[in-house]
Amino acid sequence: MEKLWQEMRQWMAKYAKSFYTDDEEVQLGISLKEEHTGYVMRHCLDLARHLKLSEHDVYLAGIIGLFHDVGRFRQYTIYKTFNDARSEDHADLGLKVLTEEMPLMEKLTATDEATVRFAIQNHNKMLIGETADKKQLLMAKIIRDADKLDIYRVLAPYLRADMAEKAPKFIHTSASQEVSPDFAADFMAGKQADYHNIRTHGDRMIVRLMWVYDLNFAWTLEKVMEQGYVKMVMDSLPKTPEIEEGIKRMENYIAEKRKRLNGEADTINL
Ligand SMILES: [Fe+2]
Known part of the structure; x- marks a missing residue:
């Protein structure tokens, strides 16, 4: 699992770089998501370790953190917005990206792949969808917490009324x-x-x-x-x-x- 984890991280770094552009505003959005991905991934690993999950499941949580917003890059490039209501659901889009562009998914067992997909799909929904699988539910809870924790960090500088005016369009x-x-x-x-x-x-x-x-x-x-x-x-x-x-x-x-x-x-x- 550790080798696959490293390969996936390399893939993600390359994938994010493939969206780099000279358009300053678009680049700001891409960099912000790349940075967010790094923080969320670390929160997932820390939380999974805190919960004393097996080493395998700690990596699984890390993989979910790594790919949870993979759909954001295509979303922003196509629609120039991170607003799902005005474009499409970025979690569902992320699953499409993984299917179409991420050959490493095949190296996961079918059970692990289903867990990764369930957690990513449910990371941004108002409620977690139905599942009888306890690990799928646990991983969805982990990514939802890790994601929220980092979004508070992203938001913090723009909370003051005068700073809110300066916030990029996708925050403000x-x-x-x-x-x-x-x-x-x-x-x-x-x-x-x-x-x-x-x-x-x-x-x-x-x-x-x-x-x-x-x-x-x-x-x-x-x-x-x-x-x-x-x-x-x-x-x-x-x-x-x-x-x-x-x-x-x-x-x-x-x-x-x-x-x-x-x-x-x-x-x-x-
Ligand atoms: Fe997200």
Whole structure:
């Protein structure tokens, strides 16, 4: 598995480079995704080790991190956007890329390949799809947490209102920091908002913040809190009564969860 892992990493580095361009804006998007891939891959490995998975499964988690956004490169080159609603679902596109352009997939066992595909396909959906396979479910949870952890890092510099203006188009949806009424209502109720309806920068921040409710492992919640990301996103929001209420709800949830998890390791059951 280690040899295959190295080969796959080399393939991915070459694949990303094949999209390099003189167009500054496109290149910025490509570099950002390449860097994101590196961080997510490392988070997957760290989380899998933290969960005490077998060496084989640690590599499997790494492979999923490595390829989870492989569809982003083709998406950005064709559509010039990372917005799935305005182009196509980048996870589904990624699976197509793996089928068409990644001969190394054949070196995985059929079971491992199915796990990699399931986790990638479900890394960005609102909910993880149905599966009776425990390892597929576990790997989907790992990649979802690892991905969210790094997206908070990517977002952090652009959270201040004045910086938001300077953010690249793919981070910054619109100039408005305002939160649309449906997003504010969902946030107040602690209900996952539908990212397809994002209209303002404020809406996007609400969706990112609500991810806290969707984290699967204590490990990830601790990292997100340690880095101060949650507070940063909260501070960037306009303080309407609905938002204040939603923030209070979330702070209570986090405090309860951390209290319960304090000293308790993440348990997995394969
Ligand atoms: Fe993704």
